[in-house]
Amino acid sequence: MFKDTTAFSGFSVDDIPKAKEFYGQTLGLDVSEVSDMVELQLAGGGRVLIYPKPNHIPATFTVLNFPVDDVEKAVAELKQRGVRFESYDMPDLRTDDDSIFRGGGPKIAWFTDPAGNILAVLEAQ
Numbered sequence: 001m002f003k004d005t006t007a008f009s010g011f012s013v014d015d016i017p018k019a020k021e022f023y024g025q026t027l028g029l030d031v032s033e034v035s036d037m038v039e040l041q042l043a044g045g046g047r048v049l050i051y052p053k054p055n056h057i058p059a060t061f062t063v064l065n066f067p068v069d070d071v072e073k074a075v076a077e078l079k080q081r082g083v084r085f086e087s088y089d090m091p092d093l094r095t096d097d098d099s100i101f102r103g104g105g106p107k108i109a110w111f112t113d114p115a116g117n118i119l120a121v122l123e124a125q
Helices: 016-026 071-080
Strands: 009-013 030-034 037-041 047-052 062-068 108-112 118-123
Touching (some): 016 030, 016 037, 062 071, 071 108
Antiparallel strands (some): 030 037, 108 118
Protein backbone atom coordinates (compact mmCIF):
# COMPACT_ATOMS: atom_id res chain seq x y z
CA MET A 1 0.00 0.00 0.00
CA PHE A 2 2.75 2.51 0.89
CA LYS A 3 5.55 1.03 -1.21
CA ASP A 4 5.59 3.88 -3.72
CA THR A 5 4.56 6.79 -1.51
CA THR A 6 7.06 9.51 -0.64
CA ALA A 7 6.78 9.29 3.14
CA PHE A 8 8.40 11.89 5.36
CA SER A 9 9.10 12.36 9.02
CA GLY A 10 8.21 15.21 11.32
CA PHE A 11 8.67 16.49 14.84
CA SER A 12 7.66 19.51 16.89
CA VAL A 13 9.48 22.57 18.19
CA ASP A 14 8.42 25.49 20.32
CA ASP A 15 9.87 28.26 18.12
CA ILE A 16 9.73 28.03 14.31
CA PRO A 17 12.01 31.05 13.60
CA LYS A 18 14.73 29.58 15.87
CA ALA A 19 14.32 26.19 14.20
CA LYS A 20 14.60 27.73 10.73
CA GLU A 21 17.77 29.59 11.70
CA PHE A 22 19.34 26.55 13.40
CA TYR A 23 18.61 24.04 10.65
CA GLY A 24 19.28 26.47 7.80
CA GLN A 25 22.16 28.60 9.08
CA THR A 26 23.89 26.52 11.76
CA LEU A 27 23.50 23.10 10.13
CA GLY A 28 23.46 24.39 6.54
CA LEU A 29 20.41 22.42 5.40
CA ASP A 30 18.02 23.55 2.70
CA VAL A 31 14.92 24.80 4.51
CA SER A 32 11.65 26.23 3.31
CA GLU A 33 8.63 27.62 5.09
CA VAL A 34 5.35 25.80 4.62
CA SER A 35 2.28 27.27 6.36
CA ASP A 36 3.98 28.32 9.63
CA MET A 37 6.16 25.21 9.54
CA VAL A 38 9.68 24.45 8.34
CA GLU A 39 10.48 21.74 5.85
CA LEU A 40 14.00 20.34 5.65
CA GLN A 41 15.20 19.09 2.29
CA LEU A 42 17.67 16.27 2.91
CA ALA A 43 20.21 14.80 0.52
CA GLY A 44 18.71 11.99 -1.55
CA GLY A 45 15.28 13.60 -1.63
CA GLY A 46 14.24 13.04 1.97
CA ARG A 47 12.07 15.58 3.76
CA VAL A 48 11.39 16.39 7.39
CA LEU A 49 8.53 18.60 8.51
CA ILE A 50 9.10 20.67 11.65
CA TYR A 51 5.88 21.98 13.11
CA PRO A 52 5.10 24.34 16.00
CA LYS A 53 3.58 22.98 19.17
CA PRO A 54 2.87 25.38 22.06
CA ASN A 55 3.21 22.65 24.69
CA HIS A 56 6.24 21.07 22.98
CA ILE A 57 8.19 18.55 25.02
CA PRO A 58 11.60 17.64 23.53
CA ALA A 59 12.01 14.10 22.30
CA THR A 60 14.03 11.89 24.64
CA PHE A 61 15.43 9.92 21.71
CA THR A 62 17.30 10.78 18.52
CA VAL A 63 14.88 12.28 15.99
CA LEU A 64 17.35 12.87 13.16
CA ASN A 65 20.71 11.25 12.31
CA PHE A 66 23.29 12.76 9.98
CA PRO A 67 25.74 10.19 8.56
CA VAL A 68 29.18 11.73 7.98
CA ASP A 69 32.53 10.41 6.75
CA ASP A 70 34.45 11.74 9.75
CA VAL A 71 32.68 12.24 13.09
CA GLU A 72 35.63 14.03 14.70
CA LYS A 73 35.73 16.59 11.88
CA ALA A 74 31.94 17.06 11.94
CA VAL A 75 31.92 17.57 15.72
CA ALA A 76 34.75 20.10 15.51
CA GLU A 77 33.01 22.05 12.73
CA LEU A 78 29.67 22.07 14.52
CA LYS A 79 31.31 23.22 17.76
CA GLN A 80 32.81 26.14 15.81
CA ARG A 81 29.26 27.01 14.73
CA GLY A 82 28.13 27.10 18.36
CA VAL A 83 26.59 23.63 18.63
CA ARG A 84 26.90 22.08 22.09
CA PHE A 85 27.20 18.32 22.28
CA GLU A 86 25.71 16.02 24.88
CA SER A 87 27.94 14.11 27.27
CA TYR A 88 26.89 10.76 28.66
CA ASP A 89 28.44 8.76 31.49
CA MET A 90 26.36 5.64 31.93
CA PRO A 91 27.47 1.99 32.05
CA ASP A 92 26.39 1.27 28.46
CA LEU A 93 26.72 4.78 27.07
CA ARG A 94 29.84 6.79 27.73
CA THR A 95 31.10 9.65 25.56
CA ASP A 96 34.72 10.76 25.53
CA ASP A 97 36.19 14.25 26.04
CA ASP A 98 35.12 15.15 22.49
CA SER A 99 31.52 14.03 23.28
CA ILE A 100 31.87 11.06 20.92
CA PHE A 101 30.61 7.57 21.76
CA ARG A 102 33.12 4.95 20.64
CA GLY A 103 31.71 1.93 22.43
CA GLY A 104 30.74 -0.35 19.57
CA GLY A 105 28.90 0.29 16.36
CA PRO A 106 29.51 3.54 14.53
CA LYS A 107 31.16 6.49 16.25
CA ILE A 108 28.35 8.87 17.17
CA ALA A 109 27.87 12.24 18.87
CA TRP A 110 24.57 13.73 20.00
CA PHE A 111 23.44 17.35 20.17
CA THR A 112 20.14 19.18 20.51
CA ASP A 113 18.27 21.72 18.44
CA PRO A 114 17.01 24.94 20.10
CA ALA A 115 13.81 23.12 21.14
CA GLY A 116 15.78 20.37 22.90
CA ASN A 117 15.18 17.61 20.32
CA ILE A 118 18.09 15.17 20.07
CA LEU A 119 20.05 14.96 16.82
CA ALA A 120 23.20 13.01 16.01
CA VAL A 121 26.17 12.82 13.69
CA LEU A 122 27.41 9.30 13.15
CA GLU A 123 30.20 7.88 11.11
CA ALA A 124 28.91 6.27 7.91
CA GLN A 125 30.01 2.68 7.56
